[in-house]
Amino acid sequence: MKNIxxxxxxxxxxxxxxxxxxxxxQVINGEMVAIVPVSSTVIGSITVPAGKVWKIxxxxxxxxxxxxxWEALGSNNYQVFxxxxxVFHGNAQYKKTPIWLSAGTYSVKAxxxxxxxxxxxxxxxxxxxxx
Numbered sequence: 001m002k003n004i005x006x007x008x009x010x011x012x013x014x015x016x017x018x019x020x021x022x023x024x025x026q027v028i029n030g031e032m033v034a035i036v037p038v039s040s041t042v043i044g045s046i047t048v049p050a051g052k053v054w055k056i057x058x059x060x061x062x063x064x065x066x067x068x069x070w071e072a073l074g075s076n077n078y079q080v081f082x083x084x085x086x087v088f089h090g091n092a093q094y095k096k097t098p099i100w101l102s103a104g105t106y107s108v109k110a111x112x113x114x115x116x117x118x119x120x121x122x123x124x125x126x127x128x129x130x131x
Contacts, residue, residue: 022053022127032108032120040111043120046082047105054124056099059087061110062119079111080120088120 034043048054061080080088083106087096101124110118 020129020131023130025052025126025128028054028124028126030122030124034110034118034120035115036110036112036118037115040079040081040109042107043110043118044108045105046101046108046122048101048103048126050103051129052103053127053129054101055127056082056087056101056122056124057097058121058123059095059097060121061088062121063112063116078118081109081111082106 030046032044034041036043046054059080061078063078078088078090079086082099082101085096085099087099108120110120112118
């Protein structure tokens with residue numbers, strides 16, 4: 001009986017160390033500006049460095065007919081995807097946050113209702129993965 005308890009204790013303690021811990025590193029505020037046609041298009045990418053994870057806390061999308069006149073979107077025709085995950089859908093009413101991203105590169109795609117300038121912004125917390 002003692003041997004079984006010892007084996008279980010070792011197994012559980014080993015499994016708990018295999019996942020690693022998160023240690024706050026920095027806050028990241030990013031922006032991508034692009035002209036998006038009426039169809040879906042890649043507007044940029046987000047790269048999470050090796051040994052890090054990002055928790056994206058907020059996303060937004062605004063449009064412009066001229067470089068100095070930005071406005072909030074008022075239609076459900078506007079969407080933003082990180083890889084294939086829809087993170088923003090029209091008029092800021094649908095935002096899927098927080099989003100956890102592991103190390104790697106993710107494409108950012110936008111779909112719009114009309115061809116004009118768009119600015120996609122995001123705020124993220126970056127953490128180190130500490131074994």
